[in-house]
Amino acid sequence: xxxxxxxxxxxxxxxxxxxxxxxxxxxxxxxxxxxxxxxxxxxxxxxxxxxxxxxxxxxxxxxxxxxxxxxxxxxxxxxxxxxxxxxxxxxxxxxxxxxxxxxxxxxxxxxxxx
Amino acid sequence: xxxxxxxxxxxxxxxxxxxxxxxxxxxxxxxxxxxxxxxxxxxxxxxxxxxxxxxxxxxxxxxxxxxxxxxxxxxxxxxxxxxxxxxxxxxxxxxxxxxxxxxxxxxxxx
Numbered sequence: 001x002x003x004x005x006x007x008x009x010x011x012x013x014x015x016x017x018x019x020x021x022x023x024x025x026x027x028x029x030x031x032x033x034x035x036x037x038x039x040x041x042x043x044x045x046x047x048x049x050x051x052x053x054x055x056x057x058x059x060x061x062x063x064x065x066x067x068x069x070x071x072x073x074x075x076x077x078x079x080x081x082x083x084x085x086x087x088x089x090x091x092x093x094x095x096x097x098x099x100x101x102x103x104x105x106x107x108x109x110x111x112x113x114x
Numbered sequence: 115x116x117x118x119x120x121x122x123x124x125x126x127x128x129x130x131x132x133x134x135x136x137x138x139x140x141x142x143x144x145x146x147x148x149x150x151x152x153x154x155x156x157x158x159x160x161x162x163x164x165x166x167x168x169x170x171x172x173x174x175x176x177x178x179x180x181x182x183x184x185x186x187x188x189x190x191x192x193x194x195x196x197x198x199x200x201x202x203x204x205x206x207x208x209x210x211x212x213x214x215x216x217x218x219x220x221x222x223x224x
Contacts (some may be wrong), residue, residue, distance in 0.1 A: 004156075006156075009154070032212075036215075041217075042217055042218070043118070043204050043215030043216050043217045043218050044157070044215045045215070046212045046213070046214065049212055058150045067133050074156070089156060089157065091157075091213075101147050101149075101172060101213075102157075102208075102213055104149075104156040104157040106154060106155060106156035107156055
């Protein structure tokens with residue numbers, strides 16, 4: 001049973017517009033969430049994170065929103081740029097970074113069109 | 115500042131052969147992980163280690179063994195490779211802030 005779900009395998013957005021990537025989770029013990037970005041032939045790189053005590057975290061063009069009651073988080077990228085084209089993974093852990101690793105979603109391939 | 119380094123980057127194995135993937139980190143992190151990435155499957159945890167001399171099983175441990183003899187190194191071994199182990203393998207080390215990944219090892223078992 002998948003504990004972290006990214007239901008959109010791909011998303012196409014026009015350059016300059018807002019990209020919204022969604023993620024749902026089922027494990028109520030998760031209390032720390034991260035987004036990773038991955039280019040082909042490279043390892044995932046950390047983008048932004050949020051603790052369950054917050055509902056929003058912002059870093060430049062990237063904002064993550066957390067809705068604990070709905071077990072849903074989203075990543076907003078504004079404005080979208082060509083270099084944002086990549087696969088984005090949502091990840092979750094419990095106890096603020098427990099030793100047993102991160103649980104990842106299957107990823108969403110974001111394509112920014114000129 | 116190397117971060118997390120994986121060797122080799124590519125490898126082709128015949129079924130039944132063995133090999134070891136090496137992961138080295140220079141950030142003095144206690145926690146290290148091995149993941150595999152398959153198309154449409156995201157990243158799945160194979161094994162992990164919470165410190166030198168300790169290892170534990172993740173989500174998909176079968177067919178793999180690991181060792182953490184030194185804090186900076188985490189080795190992933192395949193004793194008898196199978197085609198189902200064709201994948202891209204990522205090593206990571208982490209702090210509470212998040213995980214830092216290596217560039218990956220693309221392994222093909224024929």
